[in-house]
Amino acid sequence: MQLKVLALPGDGIGTEVTAEGLRVLRHVAKKFNHELVLTEGLLGGIAIHKTGTPYPAETERLALEADATIMGAFGLPEFDNAPPAMRPEKGLLGIRKTLGVFANLRPVKAYDALIDASPLKNHLLTGVDMIIVRELTGGLYYGTPRGISGEGDEERGTNTMTYTRAEIARVTRMAFNLARKRKKKVTSVDKSNVLETSQLWRKVVVEIAPEFPDVQLDHLLVDNAAMQLVLKPAQFDVLLMENMFGDILSDEGSVITGSIGMLPSASVGAQRPSGAWVGLYEPVHGSAPDIAGKGIANPLGAIGSIAAMFEYTFGLIEEATAVNTAMEATLNAGITTKDLKGNSSTEQVGRAICEAIG
Ligand code: NAD
Ligand code: IPM
Ligand code: MN
Numbered sequence: 001m002q003l004k005v006l007a008l009p010g011d012g013i014g015t016e017v018t019a020e021g022l023r024v025l026r027h028v029a030k031k032f033n034h035e036l037v038l039t040e041g042l043l044g045g046i047a048i049h050k051t052g053t054p055y056p057a058e059t060e061r062l063a064l065e066a067d068a069t070i071m072g073a074f075g076l077p078e079f080d081n082a083p084p085a086m087r088p089e090k091g092l093l094g095i096r097k098t099l100g101v102f103a104n105l106r107p108v109k110a111y112d113a114l115i116d117a118s119p120l121k122n123h124l125l126t127g128v129d130m131i132i133v134r135e136l137t138g139g140l141y142y143g144t145p146r147g148i149s150g151e152g153d154e155e156r157g158t159n160t161m162t163y164t165r166a167e168i169a170r171v172t173r174m175a176f177n178l179a180r181k182r183k184k185k186v187t188s189v190d191k192s193n194v195l196e197t198s199q200l201w202r203k204v205v206v207e208i209a210p211e212f213p214d215v216q217l218d219h220l221l222v223d224n225a226a227m228q229l230v231l232k233p234a235q236f237d238v239l240l241m242e243n244m245f246g247d248i249l250s251d252e253g254s255v256i257t258g259s260i261g262m263l264p265s266a267s268v269g270a271q272r273p274s275g276a277w278v279g280l281y282e283p284v285h286g287s288a289p290d291i292a293g294k295g296i297a298n299p300l301g302a303i304g305s306i307a308a309m310f311e312y313t314f315g316l317i318e319e320a321t322a323v324n325t326a327m328e329a330t331l332n333a334g335i336t337t338k339d340l341k342g343n344s345s346t347e348q349v350g351r352a353i354c355e356a357i358g
Contacts, residue, residue, distance in 0.1 A: 002035045003314060006066035008059065008095075011045040011088055012287025013297035013346075014072020017261075020299035020350030021070055021306045027354040028310070028319050039066070043095060044074030044088035045287075054091035060098055063280075068313040069095070070305060071282040077289050088287075096136055101267035101280045102167065103174040104136040104246065105308070108233075108253040108263065113331040117258030117340045120230060125256070127234035131182070132253055133175040134246025136267055138167045139197070141243050161197045163242065168204040174268075175240040176212040185216045185237035189225045189245055201242060222249070229253055250284055259339040260285045261298025266308040279313040281305035295345045298337040300327055303353060326356035 005025065009018035022038070029036040041059040048054050054074070063069050074088040084090060110118070110128035118125055143160030150156045172188075179186045188205045190198035202219060209217045220228065222245050228235065229249060233256050241249065254263040263284035268277040283301025291297055307323035310316040335352045336342030344352070 001314065001316070002037060003029060004037045004065070004067040005039075005309070006062050006069040007038060007040045008043040008063075008069060008071045009040070009046075010043055010072040010074040010287065011076050012073060012289055012292035013285075014044070014074065014287050016072075016292070016295065016297050016346050017283060017299040017302035018070065018072040020346055020353075021302035023350045024303050024323060024353055024357070025070070025306050025309075027357060028306075028322060031322075031357065032316070032319050034316075034319075043071070043091040045076035045079060047091055048079070048086075048088060054086075054088050055094035059091075059095070063095055063099060067276070068279045068281060068309045069099070070302075070309060071095075071280065072302065073283065073285060073287040075287045075289075093141060096267060096280065097142070099267075099278055099280055100137065100269040101278065102135060102137045102269050103171050104132075104134040104265055104267045105178070106132040106134060106246070106250045106253070106263060106265045106284055107304075108132065108250075108257055110233075110257055111328060111331050113328075113334070114258035114262075114340060118256055120233070120256055124230075124233060128256060129183075130233070130236035130253070131178060131238050132246055132250045133171065133178065133238060133240045134250060135163075135167065135171045135242045136246075137243075137269075138163055139243035161195065161242075161244075163197050163200060165200065165204055168201050169208060172205050172208045172240060173211070175238050176208065176215050179215045179238040180212065183237035184214055186218075187225075187236055187239050188217065188219050189222050189239060189241040189249070190219065191222050191245075192219075193221060197242070205240070225249060226252060229256070254284055259298055261301050261337065261339050262304070263301050264304030264308055265301075266305065266312050268312055274315075276315060277312040279309060281309045295347065296338050297346050298339050299346050299350050300331075303327060303350065322357050323353070326353045329356045 009015040110125040143162040192198040254260040267280040310320035
C-alpha cells in the first residue's frame with residue numbers, strides 16, 4: 001500500500017519525538033512492504049522563523065494532499081507574550097480547521113509496567129482504559145466575537161463559546177460508535193448547570209443516544225468529572241466533551257498513566273469513500289521548553305500516534321498492533337525516559353521499539 005504522510009515536527013521536543021515516530025514509521029513500512037511517501041513541512045514557531053507565519057500556505061497544501069499528517073508540538077517561549085493570532089499555536093488551530101478534524105481521540109490506558117510511575121495509588125489503576133473524545137474544531141477556541149478592546153478599567157477580553165446542533169451531533173455519534181467497539185459506555189461531560197452551550201450539548205447527546213440502544217449513557221458536570229478522574233478512573237470507557245474541557249481533562253488523564261509523554265492522539269473528521277479517516281496524529285503534550293534539546297523527552301506519545309495512524313487512516317491493524325505491542329515490550333523491559341523514572345534517551349527508546357518490532 002502507498003502511505004502518503006506529511007510530517008510537521010514543529011518546535012522544542014516536537015522535533016525530537018517526531019524523529020522517533022518517523023523512525024518507527026519507516027521501520028514498519030519496510031517490514032510490511034508498504035511504499036512510504038514522506039514529506040516534511042513547517043508549522044508553528046519554526047514556520048514563523050522561516051516564513052513569517054505559523055501556518056504557511058504551502059503547509060496547508062501539503063496537508064490537503066497527504067493521506068495523514070503526523071505532528072510534533074508547537075510553541076516557543078519567545079512568543080509567550082504575542083497575541084494569539086501571531087503565536088505558533090495558531091498554526092495548530094489552523095490545520096485542525098483546514099482538515100475538518102472535529103473529533104480528537106485521546107486514549108488513556110494504564111500499563112502494568114508504569115504502575116509506580118503514576119501519581120495515583122496502585123489499586124486505582126487496575127482496569128483503567130478510557131478514551132477521551134474531545135470536540136476539536138469548535139467552542140471557545142474558534143468562537144467569535146473575540147479579542148481585547150477598550151481602555152483603562154474598561155479594557156475587556158472576550159471569547160465566545162458557541163456550538164451548533166450539527167457540531168455536537170457529529171462528535172457525539174463518533175463517541176457512541178467508538179463505545180460500541182469497547183465497553184459500551186459513554187459519559188458526556190458538560191457544565192449544563194451554568195452554560196447554555198452545555199444545555200444544548202446535553203439535549204443533543206440525549207436525543208442521539210437512542211440510535212445506539214446497546215450503549216449506556218450518563219452525564220457528569222465537568223468539575224465533578226475532574227474529581228472522578230483521579231478518584232475512580234477505572235469507571236470510564238468513552239468520555240465525550242467540548243474542546244476546552246477536553247484539553248484540560250486530557251492532561252489530567254494523561255498523567256494517570258505515568259506521564260503526559262505517554263499520550264498519543266488521533267484527530268479525525270471526514271471518512272473517505274474507502275472508509276479511511278482523514279487524520280491528524282499528534283502526541284498530547286507540548287513543546288516542553290524545560291527539557292528541549294536534552295534528548296530525554298518521552299517519544300511514546302508520538303510513536304503511539306503512528307500506531308493510531310496505521311489504524312484509523314490506513315486500516316492496517318496488524319501494523320498498528322505491532323507498534324503497540326513493541327511499546328509495551330520496551331516498557332516491560334524498563335527501557336524508558338526520565339519522566340517514567342528510567343534513564344534511556346528519546347532515541348534509545350525509539351530504537352528499542354524498532355528492535356522489538358523485529
Ligand atoms: P508541555 O506539555 O510542553 O509540558 C508540561 C510538562 O510536561 C513539562 O514539565 C514538560 O517537561 C513535561 N513533558 C511534556 N511532554 C513530555 C515528554 N514527551 N516527555 C517528558 N516530559 C514531557 O506544556 P507547557 O509547558 O504548558 O507548554 C509549553 C509550550 O507548548 C507552550 O507554548 C504551549 O502552548 C505548547 N503546547 C503545544 C501543544 C501542541 O503542540 N499540541 C500542546 C500543549 C502545549
Ligand atoms: C493540545 C494543546 C493545544 C490545544 C494548544 C497548543 C493550542 O494544548 O493539543 O492539547 O489547546 O488544543
Ligand atoms: Mn493541551
